[in-house]
Structure formats: C-alpha cells, structure tokens
Amino acid sequence: MRFRRFNELGVKAFAEYLGALRADAETPVPTELLSNPRLTEPLSVSIDAEPPPSFASRMEFAKWLHAAAIASDVDIPRDDAGFWAWLSLALFDHVCPADGKGQRKIKEDARYVPMLESSRRYYRHALVGPFYVYWMYRDSPENAAAVLCGSLAQLNDEAYRLFVENQLVVMPSAIEILTVLYYDKAAGKLKRHSKTKKRGSIRRLATFLTRFARTLDLDVIPVQRLIETLPSEFDRWRQPLLFDTANVGRH
Amino acid sequence: MPVKRLNFTNRSKLTREQANVLVHPGKPATFEAVLNLSHLPDSAATARIFVEAYHRTTRMRFPFGTVANPTPPPPFELRLTEFPDWKDVTFRVKVTDVAQSPGRIIAWANNIHPKGPEDDRQNDLVRWKDAELNGRLWDMEFDEKGPVVLIEKTVGHASVGQDGRFIAIAYPEILRRALAEALLVDRTSGDDPEHWFTAWNKGYLTIKLGLPTVPEDASDVEQRRDWIEQAVAEFGRQFNVVGNWVATADAKGAG
Numbered sequence: 490m491r492f493r494r495f496n497e498l499g500v501k502a503f504a505e506y507l508g509a510l511r512a513d514a515e516t517p518v519p520t521e522l523l524s525n526p527r528l529t530e531p532l533s534v535s536i537d538a539e540p541p542p543s544f545a546s547r548m549e550f551a552k553w554l555h556a557a558a559i560a561s562d563v564d565i566p567r568d569d570a571g572f573w574a575w576l577s578l579a580l581f582d583h584v585c586p587a588d589g590k591g592q593r594k595i596k597e598d599a600r601y602v603p604m605l606e607s608s609r610r611y612y613r614h615a616l617v618g619p620f621y622v623y624w625m626y627r628d629s630p631e632n633a634a635a636v637l638c639g640s641l642a643q644l645n646d647e648a649y650r651l652f653v654e655n656q657l658v659v660m661p662s663a664i665e666i667l668t669v670l671y672y673d674k675a676a677g678k679l680k681r682h683s684k685t686k687k688r689g690s691i692r693r694l695a696t697f698l699t700r701f702a703r704t705l706d707l708d709v710i711p712v713q714r715l716i717e718t719l720p721s722e723f724d725r726w727r728q729p730l731l732f733d734t735a736n737v738g739r740h
Numbered sequence: 741m742p743v744k745r746l747n748f749t750n751r752s753k754l755t756r757e758q759a760n761v762l763v764h765p766g767k768p769a770t771f772e773a774v775l776n777l778s779h780l781p782d783s784a785a786t787a788r789i790f791v792e793a794y795h796r797t798t799r800m801r802f803p804f805g806t807v808a809n810p811t812p813p814p815p816f817e818l819r820l821t822e823f824p825d826w827k828d829v830t831f832r833v834k835v836t837d838v839a840q841s842p843g844r845i846i847a848w849a850n851n852i853h854p855k856g857p858e859d860d861r862q863n864d865l866v867r868w869k870d871a872e873l874n875g876r877l878w879d880m881e882f883d884e885k886g887p888v889v890l891i892e893k894t895v896g897h898a899s900v901g902q903d904g905r906f907i908a909i910a911y912p913e914i915l916r917r918a919l920a921e922a923l924l925v926d927r928t929s930g931d932d933p934e935h936w937f938t939a940w941n942k943g944y945l946t947i948k949l950g951l952p953t954v955p956e957d958a959s960d961v962e963q964r965r966d967w968i969e970q971a972v973a974e975f976g977r978q979f980n981v982v983g984n985w986v987a988t989a990d991a992k993g994a995g
Contacts, residue, residue: 568824608796621797624822659799704751706790706836708801710843 490579492536492557494571499528500602503574507598510585514592518581532572534563544583546677548630548637550616551623565620573603573617583641584615612653615641622649622658632661635668638678647684651695662707663698666716670694670726680726688722752780754849759833761791761854764901768819769826771854776947777807777835780847786839787846792832798822807835814984816904829854865940866914868901878910880917886936887918904988908981912972919968923954924961930954949974 495503502522510516522528538557544550558565566572577584584601585593599607603614612618619637626633636658639646648667657663671683671691683691697719701707707715716727760774773791780787785808793800800822805811812818823829831852837844865886870893873879877900879890889910891900900906922928922937930941930953945951951971955963976982 566824611796618797625797625799653797656794658797659794704845705843706834706845707843708790709788709836709838 490537490539492532492538492572492579493523493529493575494532494566494569495522495528495575495578496530496571499525500571500574502528503578504598504602506578507595507601510593510595514594518578520578523575523579529575530571532566532569534561534566536561536563536565540580540583544641546638547619547641548623548634550580550583550641551620551637552630554616554620555623555627565624567621567624568605570603570605573605573614574601576616577601577603577614580616580641586642609654612649618649618653622653625659626661626664632665632668634674635672635679636664638672646679647695648679648691651692655695655699657695657698657702660698660702660707662710662712662715663702665712666698667691667694669712669716670723683726689725693722694719751845752847754833754835754847756849756852759849759852761831761852763820763826763829763854765826768821769823770815770818771820771826771831772815772818773802773804773812773831773833775804775810775833777810777847780807780835783840784835784837784846787835787837790834790836792834793820793823793829794832795823795828795830814904814980814987815907816984816988826854865944866918878906880914882918882921884936886940887914887921889914904984907979908985908988911979912976912981915975916968916972919971923958923964923968927958929956929958945971949978 499522502519502525506516506519506522536557538553538560540553541549544553554565578601581601585595587593597613599610599613600615603617604610605617612621619641622633622636623630630637636649636652639649648671652658652664652667657667671679671694673680679691686692698707701715701718716723719727754777758776758779761771762774763769763771771793775789777784777789785806787807789804789807789810791802791804793802800820802813802818804813820826820829831854833849833852834845835847837846867886867888869888869890871879871890873890873892877892877895881888881890889901918940919937922935922940926935926937928935928937930938932938941954946953949971951967951974955967957963
C-alpha cells in the first residue's frame with residue numbers, strides 16, 4: 490500500500506461516509522476513495538507499507554508506521570491532517586472494526602478525521618495521538634507502554650487522556666512512573682483496579698505528578714526516588730502484587 | 741473582590757527580560773536563549789539551567805550549564821528537529837537546584853512564545869539580508885542600527901547563517917569588522933546612547949564575553965585594535981568555534 494493523503498474534497502467525502510455509517514451501521518467501507526485522483530494526492534514523501542491483519546495495541550500500530558517511514562528513509566508527515574484522515578480510512582477495519590453481525594459502532598468524527606488545530610481534540614484521533622506519543626518515546630517505547638497498550642479501536646482509558654491533557658506525557662519520568670506502577674508487562678495491559686477514581690488510582694497519580702511538576706524538575710530526580718515520594722495510597726502499586734502475572738514463577 | 745493568588749512554591753518567576761528565546765527559521769529551525777540570571781542569589785550558583793521546547797506531545801530539552809557558568813550548547817545542537825513547524829513551539833526555562841534540594845525548581849519562565857524574524861529585531865546584534873553579491877557568499881554593510889550581514893540571495897540566509905561551517909569561518913570575522921567599524925571608523929566611546937555599539941558593549945561584550953572596558957582614547961588605534969582582537973579571540977573560545985568546525989566536519993563525514 491502506497492500512502493496518500495486526502496485533499497479537502499477527500500476529507501469531506503470521508504466525513505460523509507462517517508455520517509452514512511452513523512445512519513446505517515452496515516454501510517460498506519468506501520475503499521475506492523483511497524485512490525480516487527480527484528480526492529487524493531501523493532504525499533510529499535514516498536512511503537509504502539502493508540498493514541498486518543491486526544494490531545495488538547496502539548504501540549504495535551505506531552511501531553509499524555514508524556518502521557514504514559524508516560524503511561523509506563523519510564519522516565511521517567505528522568502535521569498533515571489529510572494524511573491522517575486517509576490512513577484512518579485505509580485502516581478502518583482496525584480503528585472501527587465490524588462486529589460479528591457486520592455492524593460498526595461509530596464514535597465521534599474526531600476519532601477518524603483529525604482536528605490538529607484543536608489542542609483539546611487532536612489527541613482523540615485513533616492514530617494521531619498514539620503515534621505522537623510513540624514518536625516522543627521512540628528511543629525507549631517500552632517506557633510508554635502504559636499509555637500505548639490499549640486498542641486502536643478504543644480511546645477510553647484514563648492513563649492516555651489524563652497524561653496528554655495534563656502535559657505529563659512530555660515528561661519521561663512521569664510516563665515511566667505510570668508504566669512502572671500500573672503496567673502489567675506479562676498481560677500487556679494496565680493492571681486491574683488501576684483505572685478507578687479511588688485513592689491510589691491512575692487519576693490520583695496524575696493529580697500528584699501535576700502537583701509535583703509545579704515545584705520539582707522531574708527530569709533530574711531518579712524515577713525510584715519519585716515513586717518513593719508518592720503518599721501511602723500508592724503502596725499497593727509500589728509493591729509487586731503477590732499474584733501479579735508478571736512476577737509469577739520469579740521466586 | 742479580586743482573588744489574590746498565593747505562591748507557596750518558593751519558585752521565582754523569570755521575566756522575559758531575564759529569559760527569552762529567539763528562533764531562526766530554517767529546516768530545521770534553530771533557536772537561541774537569551775538569559776540574564778544575575779539577579780539570582782549566590783546560593784543558586786550551582787543550579788542547572790534547562791531550556792525546554794514543547795508542543796503538545798513533543799518536547800526537547802537542552803542543558804544550558806549552571807547559573808554561575810552558563811554554557812549554551814553549540815548552535816548546531818539547538819535545532820528544533822522534533823517539530824514540523826517552529827511557530828507551534830513554546831519554550832520554558834527552568835533553573836533547577838541540584839545541591840541543597842535536588843530537583844527543586846528555583847526559578848522558571850513558562851509559556852515563552854519565541855520571537856521570530858518578523859518580530860522586532862532591534863535587540864539583535866546582527867541583522868541578515870539577502871542580496872546579489874556577484875559571486876561572493878557574504879558581505880557586510882552598516883547603517884544607523886548597526887551591522888547587516890548580506891548573504892547571496894540564491895543561497896538563502898536562514899540556512900547559511902546556522903551552518904556550523906559558516907559560523908566557524910565567518911562569525912569571528914563579522915565580529916571583527918563590526919567592532920572595527922564602531923571603534924576605528926566611527927570612533928565611538930562605548931557608552932554613547934545614540935550609537936548601536938553601546939547596546940553591543942553593555943548587553944553582550946562585557947556581560948557575555950567578559951571583556952574589559954573599551955579603551956577610551958579613540959586616537960590610540962593600536963590599543964583599540966588589540967581590544968578588538970581580544971574580543972574576537974574570546975568569542976571564538978566561548979562559542980567553541982574550532983570545536984564546532986570539527987563536529988560539523990565529522991557529522992558530514994559520518995553522513
């Protein structure tokens with residue numbers, strides 16, 4: 490698949506399809522739009538890549554896209570909304586999969602047509618947000634696993650939203666703490682009960698780290714020291730859980 | 741009734757006069773940080789300075805030495821490679837304690853929108869201009885605001901001015917010619933408020949380069965020439981001109 494971009498007409502045609510899908514959940518995906526010369530144009534850079542049948546996580550998607558760019562010795566045009574809209578349609582089975590009855594559950598348009606000009610909505614795009622985060626941590630993406638472990642088709646996890654909205658996502662220490670405390674490496678997902686509103690939850694961590702960042706330069710303090718500084722409500726995450734699948738068989 | 745904002749952080753806020761950023765467009769754009777932290781107490785001498793460029797989920801962080809010994813990275817390292825468009829980028833300056841209470845932010849400037857070339861450039865030491873130079877790469881002219889570096893227009897000044905090789909070769913000579921124009925041709929004193937050299941002298945040559953005062957006697961050409969050569973040499977040392985040349989040559993060789 491050679492990547493292209495939607496022009497203005499292409500984005501409009503894609504948005505019309507989303508409207509049609511909202512009215513009829515079985516409306517077929519208009520893949521013919523992807524190569525329509527009236528609606529699309531070549532990218533400023535040339536990138537070829539075949540997507541796998543499925544992406545296990547946002548991390549896997551971002552890795553695939555990054556690898557495609559590296560193989561072509563170019564950068565992904567990260568600020569090209571037409572490209573992201575085109576790629577969303579090209580990967581529509583990944584970002585809006587059909588269920589067993591052939592019906593697709595459509596979300597808000599910003600999940601598929603990026604709103605890059607909006608600082609409150611750009612990251613809601615199914616592909617843009619994950620790739621942006623991956624790009625920031627591309628040298629050690631495993632540190633951002635807690636933010637990128639979710640499915641491309643879902644964007645309801647608080648770790649991602651809170652850390653982007655509070656600008657914690659650009660602080661490597663904050664991201665690493667999130668992953669160290671809440672990411673279950675063996676299961677490839679966030680630990681159970683981490684996404685509540687209770688004490689010790691990810692939501693509370695975001696609150697504390699945002700508060701810390703007002704007075705502390707998190708980059709110069711070792712991550713373990715920061716974790717120790719957190720109040721006792723985080724004790725259960727600091728200690729490896731007895732039945733944490735990542736630790737099974739270690740002792 | 742107005743709400744009074746309380747600050748319990750013990751973190752002082754830097755004004756734009758104390759911390760500001762100037763961006764040089766190009767692909768990639770580069771920047772320079774204009775820092776004046778002399779007001780900070782002696783206890784902050786060992787605190788480290790960091791300049792962060794950020795936009796949404798992307799951030800770049802640059803160490804600028806300590807309060808007592810600011811050492812900006814060489815210009816070729818101050819490239820905003822992570823950002824598609826420099827106009828989106830915002831900056832933050834942090835002065836961070838690493839001694840008494842490691843990690844505590846002593847002072848900061850947040851949300852700095854950098855100045856670009858279309859902004860008021862009165863504070864810039866050198867202005868740049870494209871020109872037809874008939875085979876030469878660069879030249880200089882002077883007006884009442886100071887020196888203007890002319891760059892052959894088919895090359896484009898933004899990229900040439902930030903090229904490590906150009907910096908190594910041309911910048912010391914640009915400085916030498918500018919100082920000669922002010923001190924030997926105009927025979928200015930160094931504190932004439934009407935002359936552009938005064939801003940150079942007070943804002944840069946004595947503070948940044950640590951030079952002694954300009955020889956007062958304008959008729960003593962030899963003494964003033966010696967002072968100019970001292971300035972050029974100090975410039976070369978502080979901006980690691982030779983090191984920049986070697987690094988640029990190595991980078992190009994490796995590429």
